[in-house]
Amino acid sequence: MKDLQKLVTMLKTLEDQMTVCMHCGLCQSVCPLFAQTLNEADVARGKICLLGGLSSEMLKDVQGVKERLDNCLMCGSCAANCPSGVSALEIFLKARVILTAYQGLSRTRRMILRGALAHPRLFDRILEIGARSQSFFVSPASELLGTSCSRIMSPFIGKRHFMPLADVPFHRQQGSLDTPAGESGLKAAFYYGCLTDKIYPDIGNAVLKVLRYHGVGVWMPHEQACCGIPALSSGDLPSFKELVRANLKAFGDRDFDALVTPCATCTSTIREFWPMFAGEFSEDEAAAIKILAAKTTDISAFLVDSGLVSDKSVEPAVNSATITYHDPCHLKKSLKISAQPRRLLQNIPSCRFVEMNEADSCCGSGGSFNLLHYETSAAIGMRKRENIVASGAATVATSCPACMMQMTDMLSRRGDTVAVRHVIEAYAAALS
Template sequence: MDRLAKLAEETAKLDDRLSACMKCGTCQSVCPVFAESMRESDVARGKLSLLSDLAGKITSDAEGVRERLDRCLLCGSCQAACPSGVDILGAFLKAREISAKYLGLSPVKKLIFRAMLCNPKLFSLLAEVSAPFRGLVMRRQNDAPKTMRSPLLSPLIGDRRLPELPPETARQKFGDYDSPAGKSGIKVLFFAGCMGDKVYPNVTEACLKIFRARGVGVRMPSSLACCGIPALASGDADSFKKMLSHNLSKLEGEKFDYAVTACASCTETIEKFWPQYAEGRQKEQAERIAAKTLDISAFVADVLGVEPAKAPAERREKVTYHDSCHLAKSLGVRIQPRKLIEANPGCELVEMREPDRCCGCGGSFTLTHYGLSKKIGGRKRDNIAASGAETVACGCPACMMQISNMLALNGDAVKVEHVAEIYARSLGD
């Protein structure tokens, strides 16, 4: 089958996803990209119109199609609000896959997805070997959000502030982790994820502390790869399937009651996309794991149980909570993170305006559309500042990174923490 015939066949499969759209425009009222650009092509309705003749439009204006498809955070706000229940995210992911097959991936994305993320040993080695040399290009800012900046790399990353990178990864610190079930009688598979391993190992450490204090056994294999969502979101379904197959092969034979993550994106990917893309005999395995998968806050609140602090501390820190899109809109996890904050006697939960408004990260979106990402993030920063909070809690490391950047750029003395860190502190040493 020649290339154009294959393209036509692939795009025809999108028709069923698009037919339910009534063109009502509800998506327009909730889209964070449209709120800044006011471009119809940026909203779901405009993109779905693009997909209705995707084959023809790709052949006539391939780069224009790719640019329009890329101007999306995949936050799910449109899908959550859609009165017709259109599978908007599924359609966009498929369209990006078709576009990537026709146009190819950029050299940078090929390097990241195929050379690094598909090779977890190499990825980990690069992170570990580079650690001693970070000080040569990165400078700590000694600010509340704990960020670093790089004058040397400013031509590439602009004014972006990055998280303070740790001296060692979670994999280095904890290795191939396995602990028996305690008083709870529960054993979990903990999926640390790339960010929980290499950028925020403190979040992984907080989760392990929670499990230990609540009598939960933990299996955290050191051989797992990325969950695959960066590749899938960029249209590289082949790399996603490779990472998925690797992870499932490493988990074969592992026994656990729940699979738990501290990353909203990982949770959504394992729960929703692993079963959808797994093939052959691994499909049933992916479905079993997906059925057991929970976010850390949902696991603690819904499975173990958690109560509000009975004796609040005399001086309580004001904490506001940002609802990560994948956690709140895709998985419906909203109350549980707040329960974990309220269980800490030293914290007072103060709600910000629009707590579930997207922070503007969107994975690689913040790299390829940084100016737009900052505008969207600026609204989140303003809402955090207006709340009067001293700390903003998140359930997703990517949100933590984006919000830290926005707060640091504005000189705000607001800390950024994962909700697991806040709850872990309430459990003592």
Template sequence: MASEELRPLIDDCVHCGFCLPTCPTYVLWGEEMDSPRGRIHLMGQHVEGEPLGPPMVEHFDRCLGCMACVTACPSGVQYDRLIELTRAEVEREHPRTVKDRAIRELIFRLFPYPRRLHALRGPLRLYQRSGLDRLVRRTGVLERLSPTLAAMERLAPPLGPARRLPERVAARGGHRATVGMLTGCVQREFFPGVNAATARVLALEGCDVVIPRDQGCCGALSVHAGREEEGREFARRTIAAFEGVDVVVVNAAGCGSAMKEYRRLLADDPVWSGRAEAVGAKTRDLAEFLVELGPRAERHPLPVTVAYHDACHLSHAQGIRSQPRALLAQIPELTVREIADPDICCGSAGTYNLLQPEAAAELGDRKAANVSGTRAELLVAANPGCSMQIATALRRRGEEIAVAHTAEVLDASLRGLGRSAFRL
């Protein structure tokens, strides 16, 4: 472990406990070692020579990396950096079981690769449309085989036909900006309507939208799981794809958070460090960029009540809370209802709901109950993982709610589609 970097970061923690009520796993179980303060204590033990045994690693694995503790900490503890360094050390040093290694390889050989996800779409769509999915869930066969496989199957959203965006979408009206657009992995293949809506909104607001064909995974899933070198390689490819634009717009919270940290990820690479810093500096979340740009296109009335969900890597990691609400507030006749305990993670957290399905389900159920309590007609979220996680938890309650991205709500308003856009 990089003790020279970790020691001062660990020493920043004064053990005040302000992080405890914001930590999802501490809220669930009330265990000190499953709180940020407790995990920092374990990191200190490891720096002093304690080996990374299974009990210690389990507490690190149980962390969602939601960064709510970073927001709550009065001492400025960089827990995000601490857990990132620690997870990389775990992946380098800790011998996982054969079963755990196999599950992780399955996840990381599939989800960061849009073409592989695309190849899966056809069979998965047939599986859903045939009704076989309902039979599989009733029998519980996947649960007995692997909780991770069962979680993957439950979380998959209903799939419509695939959509392919052009490499360039022209601005409508006077040109205001040229922006690059990240299409992502899960977003691109499981939520193609979000990317289509994002491109239309940007174009209607006067932006030429460049969508590079050679883009792929941004590296977020790998970096957040401690797979540093894998994440760096994905980052290099993404940087190369977007160096020719002035702004990179991202519509998935986890991706935007990772891209803004490219400078730190590639700081020791003399060839890429400067390029990483340049791309990270011009990366903007969609809501962040649109608020900076200012509205121009006419907003048509959208008489719907929405519950807005704060994705952790948007609100905590990027500090973006007011901007999505400001965009929704621009839409006539739309009402936003706040969700109780907004800072507690829904349990998605990248691959967390696949690797820690039981804890994720508990958190998902809490979030679903709070969403249900708003009595809103539409759930709005800015991260594909959150959308899948909360929709799945609501189904467990026997409830259904329409789910949309902020881009889709804006798109419906700008195009005057009304409530029919969301099948309410």
């Protein structure tokens, strides 16, 4: 009964937010999904109309509504361009939570989210076992890109060219770190996120090298957990709350100037989605969430905004290799961070920076969207791949490991010879 009342209250709040939409349809022109499907139900306006009848229909076709809602990259293009300021992502996430609370999680999602992800150390161990056994199931695809493909027919992997799990995850390589502030007088907490930890440990090592180079002290607890976005995107509020609590425990009582991450998705989750759901926590927890969220930023933004990296470009050396940049949606559209990563790339003397066309168009990854709708995800990704190749750059850099995986898949499947790197890896490699 208590839960039902809570659901009704949440629905009411959602309805209030949805009335802001004036159905102008401007979100159609910026939705990467609509550009592929031309289906009005895929765009923000269509989803909001669908949700409009939610409480009165309570709930005739929960599964149908859920499927429509899941058909979304959560890229935030609609919200970033909405003249009425509709918080589309907040509406979609809260609606997913309501629908899941009403209907329950599927057995598979329950097993993955509640059985594994919500228990960070168990999740670590499962993936470490996966790393040791993966060679039986995969074979190399591209040496330059470091991709693999499946040896056997697998409905989960399909045609994908993917990055294998790291032999030794980042948290095992580094453990916990606590170093004092150096020359800069600054101390940063380092939240590395699941993909850096388990697939791209070199990104984590690059962040540490750069912070050390600029005299920034580091607090990096190895007890940190997933930021919770896979759980929240699935509407699984209990798992999301467990993960937020684990991170509050790991980072909460320390003093630091900023919490930095190399993952655009983690950055926007901690900065925007944690406070969005702060009302679901105790007063003390909600206060800690707001403090941590306000301190959270992308690693490039931290370096440039705190004056550690010059805001002027350096002249590239003759014959330097070209590098281009892809804007992750969660960084540019959600947090308006786009100049700082470019500034880092323009401070590498051995690189000549070139812009690609549609640098801020979605790569099509969308987290679980890629798993559920691979063909559509790949069609959007191939347009990104065409723009990368057309730029003539030898390397494409970005600020999100999830975008790296998507671009790597597209480039590898087409046999392209364009390297994919995180901005911080490219910048760290140029430091002595």
